[in-house]
Amino acid sequence: NAGVTQTPKFQVLKTGQSMTLQCAQDMNHNSMYWYRQDPGMGLRLIYYSASEGTTDKGEVPNGYNVSRLNKREFSLRLESAAPSQTSVYFCASSEVGQDYGYTFGSGTRLTVV
Amino acid sequence: DQQVKQNSPSLSVQEGRISILNCDYTNSMFDYFLWYKKYPAEGPTFLISISSIKDKNEDGRFTVFLNKSAKHLSLHIVPSQPGDSAVYFCAAGGTSYGKLTFGQGTILTVHP
Numbered sequence: 001n002a003g004v005t006q007t008p009k010f011q012v013l014k015t016g017q018s019m020t021l022q023c024a025q026d027m028n029h030n031s032m033y034w035y036r037q038d039p040g041m042g043l044r045l046i047y048y049s050a051s052e053g054t055t056d057k058g059e060v061p062n063g064y065n066v067s068r069l070n071k072r073e074f075s076l077r078l079e080s081a082a083p084s085q086t087s088v089y090f091c092a093s094s095e096v097g098q099d100y101g102y103t104f105g106s107g108t109r110l111t112v113v
Numbered sequence: 114d115q116q117v118k119q120n121s122p123s124l125s126v127q128e129g130r131i132s133i134l135n136c137d138y139t140n141s142m143f144d145y146f147l148w149y150k151k152y153p154a155e156g157p158t159f160l161i162s163i164s165s166i167k168d169k170n171e172d173g174r175f176t177v178f179l180n181k182s183a184k185h186l187s188l189h190i191v192p193s194q195p196g197d198s199a200v201y202f203c204a205a206g207g208t209s210y211g212k213l214t215f216g217q218g219t220i221l222t223v224h225p
Contacts (some may be wrong), residue, residue, distance in 0.1 A: 004156070031211070040122070042202060043157070043215040050211070058212070090156055101147045101204065101213055104156030 002026050006091050006105035011059065013112045014083040019074040021108050023091030031094045032074035033058075033102065034066065036087040049074055081112045116140045117205050119216035126223050134219050135185040136203035139184065143205040147213070149187050150211040155180060161188070162202070195224045 004025045004090050013019055024033065034046040045058030047066040055066050063085060066079045074093075078085060092102035115166040118137045126132045133214040134148075145173035163170040163186070164179045170177050176189045190197055200220050 033212070035215075040216040041116075042119075043204075045212060048212060060179075069202055074165075100159035100162065101149075101206070102157075102159070104149075104158070106156045107153070 003092055004091055004094055004103050004105035006089075006108050008108060010012075010109050011111070013078075013110065014046075014098045015082060015112060017039045017081050018077065018079050019081065019110075020078075021091075021110075022073070022098065023075065023105060023108070024089075025093040025102065025103070027095070028071070028073065028095060029093035029095045029103075030071070031096075032068065033092045034064075034074070034076045035090045035092065037062065038087050044052065046089075050096060081110075086110060086112045114139075115217075116134065116143075117203060117214045117216040119201075120205060120219070121217050121219050122200050123220040123222070126148040126193045128223055129192045130197055130225050132188075132193045132197065132221055132223065134190075134201050134203075135186060135219065136186045136188075136216050138186075140205070140207070140214075141184070142207045144207050146177070146179060147204045147206075147207070148175075149202045149204060149215075151202065151218070152203075157202055180208050190221075194221050195219075195225050197221060198223050 002106045007022045033048040035043040049068040091105040148160040151157040178182040200218045203216045206213045
């Protein structure tokens with residue numbers, strides 16, 4: 001099915017470890033986003049990429065880096081994981097003129113111990 | 114500063130009755146608004162949207178109302194069904210479907 005694919009679905013890290021969350025979309029969208037979902041906080045924007053070759057910080061960028069590898073792929077990297085980064089991470093993509101805003105991936109549940 | 118707020122963390126409704134979910138926003142630059150529905154272990158999926166030039170948009174059992182003067186929108190589900198039980202997020206954006214700002218979410222439970 002067309003859409004947004006995130007890997008992995010689950011991950012447990014030790015404090016200080018690094019990892020990269022992968023995201024790919026096959027809808028030829030220009031814009032891609034990374035959000036985190038925490039109880040009582042809703043979805044908060046970490047980083048976004050309005051188009052290939054550009055990235056910008058969102059509301060909660062500290063502790064994260066991103067790479068827009070090409071039009072399809074947008075990865076999120078945690079260089080030194082902290083327990084405060086325990087969350088569910090969602091990747092999304094969109095295109096100007098869509099009535100439905102974003103298409104989301106199914107999420108990555110990350111636990112940092 | 115929470116620009117989009119859903120003040121009710123949860124709502125419980127009987128099957129067949131109306132569900133009303135509320136959302137308030139503070140940024141007057143927002144010009145389109147969306148509702149997403151999220152089941153456990155899945156990503157949010159689009160439900161319905163409305164632009165600031167309208168005050169109502171309807172799609173089947175779902176209707177979104179926008180009151181720009183009050184900076185308030187609501188989602189009405191009539192009649193509610195057990196399959197509607199999910200987390201509902203409202204979201205707002207400005208110009209050309211760029212970044213969206215989401216509310217905290219409301220857990221809707223529809224009892225048979």
